[in-house]
Amino acid sequence: MSAQEILDLARAEGVMIATAESCTGGMVAVALTDMPGSSHVLERGFVTYSNNAKKEDLDVTPESLSTYGAVSEQVAREMAEGALAHSHADLSVSVTGIAGPGASEHKPEGRVCFGLARKGFRTVTETRDFGAQGRDNVRRLSRDHALALLKRALT
Template sequence: MTLASEIVTAAIAKDVTITTAESCTGGLVSAAITDIAGSSAMFEHGYVTYSNAAKVEMLSVQADTLEAHGAVSEEVAAQMARGAANAAGSNIAVSITGIAGPGGSEHKPEGRVCFGLAIGETVSTVTHEFGPLGRAQVRQRSVDMALSLIADALDSL
């Protein structure tokens, strides 16, 4: 059984709904979950907010937060997760914002990905430095990390 299958089964059993807010993964986490038959019973929304304007418009990310910290930051990841949970009315929301590559900078290198996780009223964040593995690998590792965060959240409920 895949992690996505376990998430769908656990969320349905616990009557929990899940939403995603994705930037650098472009909907891959949503796709992993919705590839599982029966996921419509627990999956609410999948937001792909690639641009800063979309983050502000769809997820209520504050423009000052984007300006002060940049899109690839735990501050923005937290606001994305909270905004997605609120907009969808979900129990759990995961957010992902990062630099899949190629490119990056000295301050925000390729492979840096920030995650947010909203569970009820609590929001936590974490940053992973996957390194310059190439776009496809950074995106896949980000999907795996997001699914792990969701699975851990479900285990804690």
């Protein structure tokens, strides 16, 4: 997955992108900003690691956090939609998950939820279980999947 491809596609369509990241800590935004010309496409990135940041910066509801937990498609949806609402972007991707170590009975290490929101389109969410591959691998796989979602939205 080439971040440059995403930038080229978004620029050709006149689409600005925002990211809303938790477990990846800004890795998606970094992948995009590593490329020349990213300032024409990346509007902003939100790193909302804590639940308070998710609520304050992206309008994730306390009810969603208490009912579904931070690692859920509902929260990923609200993060992606919140990124659009709090930016001038046309397209956003969100990432929230358990990179590890650690897991719970209901949410295993390596579970990551993604959201993709675009103005004029229905928000989509999905969950990937990458498994207990170690923190670095889960974060890298999550970054790459978020980039793939952006590319898919632009093609």
